[in-house]
Amino acid sequence: MTKPVVLLAEELSPATIEALGPDFEIRHTDGADRSQLLAAIADVDAILVRSATQVDAEAIAAAKKLKVIARAGVGLDNVDIKAATQAGVMVVNAPTSNIVSAAELTVGHILSLARHIPAASAALKAGEWKRSKYTGTELYEKKIGIIGLGRIGALITARLQAFETQILAYDPYVTSARAAQLGVQLVSLDELLEQSDFITIHMPKTPETVGMIGPEAFRKMKNSAYVINVARGGLIDEAALFDALQSGAIAGAGIDVFVKEPSTDLPFFGLDNVVVTPHLGASTEEAQEKAGVSVAKSVRLALAGELVPDAVNVAGGVIDREVRPGIPLIEKLGRVFTALTHASVTQIDVEVAGEIAGKDVKALELAALKGVFTDVVSEQVSYVNAPVLAEQRGINVRLITTEEVADYRNVLTLRGALSDGSQISVAGTLTGPKQIEKIVGVNGYDVEIPISEHLVVLIYQDRPGVVGTVGGILAENGINIAGMQVSRAQDGNQVLCLLTVDSAVPQAVLDSVREAIDASTAREVDLEG
Numbered sequence: 001m002t003k004p005v006v007l008l009a010e011e012l013s014p015a016t017i018e019a020l021g022p023d024f025e026i027r028h029t030d031g032a033d034r035s036q037l038l039a040a041i042a043d044v045d046a047i048l049v050r051s052a053t054q055v056d057a058e059a060i061a062a063a064k065k066l067k068v069i070a071r072a073g074v075g076l077d078n079v080d081i082k083a084a085t086q087a088g089v090m091v092v093n094a095p096t097s098n099i100v101s102a103a104e105l106t107v108g109h110i111l112s113l114a115r116h117i118p119a120a121s122a123a124l125k126a127g128e129w130k131r132s133k134y135t136g137t138e139l140y141e142k143k144i145g146i147i148g149l150g151r152i153g154a155l156i157t158a159r160l161q162a163f164e165t166q167i168l169a170y171d172p173y174v175t176s177a178r179a180a181q182l183g184v185q186l187v188s189l190d191e192l193l194e195q196s197d198f199i200t201i202h203m204p205k206t207p208e209t210v211g212m213i214g215p216e217a218f219r220k221m222k223n224s225a226y227v228i229n230v231a232r233g234g235l236i237d238e239a240a241l242f243d244a245l246q247s248g249a250i251a252g253a254g255i256d257v258f259v260k261e262p263s264t265d266l267p268f269f270g271l272d273n274v275v276v277t278p279h280l281g282a283s284t285e286e287a288q289e290k291a292g293v294s295v296a297k298s299v300r301l302a303l304a305g306e307l308v309p310d311a312v313n314v315a316g317g318v319i320d321r322e323v324r325p326g327i328p329l330i331e332k333l334g335r336v337f338t339a340l341t342h343a344s345v346t347q348i349d350v351e352v353a354g355e356i357a358g359k360d361v362k363a364l365e366l367a368a369l370k371g372v373f374t375d376v377v378s379e380q381v382s383y384v385n386a387p388v389l390a391e392q393r394g395i396n397v398r399l400i401t402t403e404e405v406a407d408y409r410n411v412l413t414l415r416g417a418l419s420d421g422s423q424i425s426v427a428g429t430l431t432g433p434k435q436i437e438k439i440v441g442v443n444g445y446d447v448e449i450p451i452s453e454h455l456v457v458l459i460y461q462d463r464p465g466v467v468g469t470v471g472g473i474l475a476e477n478g479i480n481i482a483g484m485q486v487s488r489a490q491d492g493n494q495v496l497c498l499l500t501v502d503s504a505v506p507q508a509v510l511d512s513v514r515e516a517i518d519a520s521t522a523r524e525v526d527l528e529g
């Protein structure tokens with residue numbers, strides 16, 4: 001059997017390959033080389049990148065088998081998440097893998113600037129013993145302004161508090177309670193710019209944050225202020241930074257990230273009061289190992305068809321242990337649901353009843369939709385694009401939970417409204433210590449039959465001899481019946497007969513059954529593959 005192919009498009013920690021294990025074919029390419037990337041991505045199941053590979057709409061369109069894009073790091077600026085979602089491709093990252101490293105590099109930049117360490121080192125190596133030129137400043141009792149008090153901002157706060165500094169922060173999305181918990185004073189952006197001795201930026205790059213530190217912001221800063229950016233290139237306007245440094249509007253800057261990367265000859269590189277590093281925030285052994293192992297685990301899960309806690313374009317999140325067995329069950333119920341439909345679907349209710357209803361069961365809704373569309377569209381259906389497919393078809397989807405359930409611990413039901421005004425439903429449960437998947441209801445008829453790869457659903461007028469006729473036709477065609485349940489409607493003499501059979505039932509055989517028993521419904525549900 002051929003193994004799924006995982007493409008490593010950048011240099012990743014050796015622990016990444018170890019964590020992927022032996023179940024994959026590993027290929028390598030240089031993701032920064034566009035033509036190499038487009039050729040290499042064509043037939044792979046997963047791609048692993050850092051920040052130098054542009055996984056944009058063109059690359060995603062070229063990747064016909066792609067199921068997961070894994071970013072061994074935090075930032076996803078180099079991945080077109082919208083295009084991936086449309087194509088059903090899961091995007092995962094390693095959101096906490098490198099935050100400690102980035103926070104420590106930021107502290108490194110702050111100390112380098114405060115004590116002129118890189119410049120003094122370069123001078124001494126060049127034969128100059130200059131002490132007064134490199135007189136610095138203590139951090140003790142200084143005001144540190146943090147713009148963006150997220151994961152890295154909080155880590156920096158804790159580290160700089162050890163220097164007995166005063167931390168100010170600007171972050172419109174952080175509550176004052178969270179700031180108080182961190183021992184930080186939340187202030188307006190202007191207050192932060194005007195008062196801080198060191199200003200360090202830790203926001204994502206968004207339309208709102210790009211160029212936020214521009215000429216006007218520099219004008220508000222103290223002449224003695226230092227500015228640090230270990231977040232993303234472009235948050236600081238590079239031309240304005242050059243002017244501010246050259247004119248003495250600020251004392252200096254520490255920059256790890258640039259608008260264009262790699263960049264080796266920006267105008268401000270020539271200035272003495274600048275410390276620059278080539279996007280080294282995550283470049284530690286530990287961060288690379290954590291990022292590589294984390295995305296390798298996510299890739300394994302994603303290629304096994306499972307939901308991934310670190311997926312950024314799937315709403316499933318971490319799945320509760322008790323909810324997990326319901327995922328393959330409800331996906332199968334989704335496929336049965338589709339086989340039962342005879343007109344377009346306008347509404348789907350995913351009902352979760354029983355003990356698990358109190359848990360986060362969003363993953364069950366995604367799995368149900370994945371099942372519903374698996375046999376409907378030719379494109380790959382995943383947890384990622386299943387909700388998009390529902391939306392595109394104008395299907396209203398509701399997740400309904402109730403702890404009340406009559407006969408079982410938990411029952412999962414898909415209930416649909418069709419465009420001709422009719423309703424369909426299929427319900428299932430897991431029973432016994434082996435958690436056997438069973439169908440326990442179809443269109444309101446009660447049954448209890450283990451799910452198998454081949455199911456036949458028949459609805460007809462109740463009368464003697466029908467079961468024998470059905471069995472006879474199937475036997476004549478070499479189809480063995482594994483199980484059968486007949487359920488009579490409460491309000492009439494319609495009967496539902498649900499059969500599990502050992503092999504697929506060809507359409508011609510199904511048509512003979514329909515004719516012979518005058519069935520209003522005769523459907524085969526093939527769950528193979």
Ligand SMILES: NC(=O)c1ccc[n+]([C@@H]2O[C@H](COP(=O)([O-])OP(=O)(O)OC[C@H]3O[C@@H](n4cnc5c(N)ncnc54)[C@H](O)[C@@H]3O)[C@@H](O)[C@H]2O)c1
Pocket residue numbers: 074075095098099102147148149150151152153170171172173174202203204205208209230231232256257279280281282283
């Ligand atoms: N240099 C590196 O190698 C490196 C490594 C890791 C992370 N990063 C970057 O560091 C940055 C921070 O990462 P994080 O993990 O702390 O992210 P995070 O999402 O935990 O925190 C970002 C914070 O920015 C805040 N924010 C958003 N818009 C804002 C605005 N307009 N004004 C002020 N605050 C705003 C958010 O509320 C949030 O609290 C990101 O840009 C990330 O890509 C860089």
Ligand SMILES: O=C(O)CC[C@@H](O)C(=O)O
Pocket residue numbers: 050051052072073074075076098279281282283
């Ligand atoms: O080194 C990298 O790959 C980028 C690190 C960092 O900017 C991130 O977004 O995780």
